[in-house]
Amino acid sequence: GFSNGALSLSASGGLGVAIADDATTPSNKIGKGFSHYFGLNDIVRTSGYSPYETGLTASDPHGFTSGEMTIRLTDVEGGRIRDIPFTPPVGGTMQNMLDALNSRASGVGLYGQFSMNGQGQISFTSNTNTPVAMSIVADSTERGAGGPSASQLFGIGPAERSTRGEKFSLNKAMDQNPKLLPFAKLDLTQAVGGSAALAIGDGRGALALANAGENTATFGVAGSAASVTMTVSRYAADFGGSIARKAATAESRKDAAAAVSSEVDSQRQSEEGVNLDEELINLTTYQQAFNASARLIQASKDMFDVLTGILG
Structure with missing residues (x-):
């Protein structure tokens, strides 16, 4: 079935459903297999929209039928430059939407450009001569009846992207019963009526889960961290190290500022004292x-x- 934007597969009569891509010609949509793309039987789930690679192309209908999004542009010091109200063009394509966003008259064209990559992900790039930061202060747009807003679907603005991590959670069924973890691996070489395609005691899935950190992935821009392609484990280590270095730098600056404040206070007291x-x-x-x-x-x-x- 398909409900609330989620695909589900089920079997009757005590049977189950297992999904595996063909080894030589796997299904592929924006770099994801069938089960991956639709989030079937995921161990980790989310109540939000992630990732932001939508798979949309410039010629696809954008699908937004109502609402308005307010885009705020600020300077490098956080001072507000301008708030821009934006309404997606009714019945238009993704290219029409991008053109409206980038309009110099009614969009952000004077300050930067929105663009969409080959995986359907939208990003904002500031003009180099007048660097600005972009954020979303309000968004009532809706993609279809009860669908996501534009900022939710595409991850537009730092507020939407920075809060998606808190929406992840472990699959409740697997959390309550760890035996439901998919440790076996589907064997497509077995014929119908022959040996079991899923064997008890098969731990290949568990090994694959344990080695998941060694899979290579592309990570987008996050704060001052540039977009990189590396293993999950290495990225986690580098990201954690970056946070630690910044925390140490901030602590050092705090101590230096406290020392200066103490010295100034001491000099003030020496002047004011009797x-x-x-x-x-x-x-x-x-x-x-x-x-x-x-x-x-x-x-x-x-x-x-x-x-x-x-x-x-």
Whole structure:
């Protein structure tokens, strides 16, 4: 059956369903086999949309029938440049949608370009002369009745991409009963009515799962990390190392800033503080100056009295 955008296969009479691609001519859609593309019997599932390689081409209908998406453009310091409302052209193709997005009059054409690669994934590239960052602040578009929004389907904007990881979860059936993990591997060489195509004790699937980290995959841009193609294990190690280095750098900068703040505070306190010995010396100096002034005044008075007596 096909419901809510998800394909499901089932068998009756106590029978099961197993799927395997032909070894020489496997099914392939944007680099994925049949079961992979439709997410059949996945161990890890997601409530969102992932990955963002849709398989759409420029001539395919975009399928968005209603709603509006607000695109925000900001400068390198995060200051808002402009909010651009965008409505997908009704009944148009993906190329029509890209043209509308990249319009210099009503789209982002003055600041950058949206493009779609051969796997149907949309990305935004800023103009080099005026670097900007793009994000989505609101999106009410809908692909079909009850379908995903444009930002959800294509992963447009950092907010959508950065939150997809939290939507992944382990298949509930396998989590509750680990015996349901598909450890066996379908043997297509067995004829109908012959030996079992799935044998008890076959652990080839478990070995394949254990070695999944050695599979090569292409990873898109993530923050300051560029797009790369490498094994899952190596990417995880490099990504974790990158986070550790950035954390160490941030910690070092925090310590340096704290040291500067402490020094400035110490100097401020030294200027604002009261030194009793210094103040006592100042008071003594002022007292001596006052006494000297008093004696000078008294001497002047005595001289005036003498002069007055002489003249009188």
